[in-house]
């Protein structure tokens with residue numbers, strides 16, 4: 001049996017990644033579409049064998065309730081719409097796979113979790129990196145002590161944004177690069193360390209006054225202190241093409257994961273020699289497979305959780321922890337302004 005997905009929003013992540021990924025996978029299929037553009041929806045529906053009767057607009061979205069050929073929805077809309085469309089899906093009796101960040105606010109995130117709980121439906125936030133073997137291997141190296149005692153983490157992730165993106169509209173995006181791509185650094189720090197930050201300090205800035213950053217930050221940096229004493233420093237931007245990276249420093253060695261992209265996540269881990277000056281010993285040098293394999297894995301993972309009644313790793317509660325931390329980052333930045 002396959003899980004039948006209704007894709008909500010036919011933007012870049014849906015069309016170029018999630019839908020081809022689901023097709024590539026083995027446990028899911030696309031059986032319905034929600035779009036504001038009828039022509040586009042008809043074209044995509046034909047490509048995926050979706051019947052015309054299973055194409056919905058945002059207005060008649062609640063009718064998915066009456067469609068027995070939908071088990072789950074995939075929400076790939078601007079961030080401000082995640083909560084509403086997730087809650088409406090849960091109320092219609094469907095499981096929810098929602099893109100990151102899970103919402104614009106903590107309250108919306110809590111409402112999403114509550115709605116799915118009341119409906120008895122699963123909620124997953126699309127943290128695809130948490131399912132990538134290379135990423136999981138890196139976390140294992142950290143958690144099983146291969147790097148010794150972890151002392152510090154550094155991470156960065158950003159890009160140079162085009163004019164006119166909804167991502168620069170505060171109402172639609174909830175914030176700037178932090179909510180969109182900085183979240184990868186934040187989530188990776190929490191995921192690798194397995195603990196929640198107790199102290200957070202942050203700065204934001206705008207350098208390019210060219211109309212892109214009238215409503216959201218251009219740059220954000222933040223530091224975090226974890227209960228173990230591990231310190232993390234992270235940065236994100238919409239003003240430069242900042243390669244995604246996370247580097248974990250332990251008493252015995254360092255690992256570096258380059259980029260949080262759709263393919264080619266590369267892990268290098270090295271253990272330093274016992275004596276200072278010894279050449280480092282490479283313990284791993286791995287690279288991830290080609291797009292859309294990550295999305296095939298993500299789609300199959302959620303399908304399997306539904307089919308086998310398993311708990312979801314990147315759950316709503318996991319998304320909520322990032323939301324709470326991001327709000328603290330913004331609060332700190334506002335104080336430091």
Ligand code: NAD
Pocket residue numbers: 009010011012013014036075076077078079099100101126128166172180
């Ligand atoms: P996009 O702009 O390409 O697509 C957004 C879709 O929402 C479009 O189909 C658009 O028509 C629709 N839409 C409906 N109402 C809209 C409105 N008022 N304004 C603008 N668009 C509206 O965006 P995207 O890059 O596909 O991002 C969608 C979501 O997916 C975001 O939440 C983003 O953070 C997330 N995302 C996740 C990843 C990942 O790797 N997990 C990557 C990219 C984007």
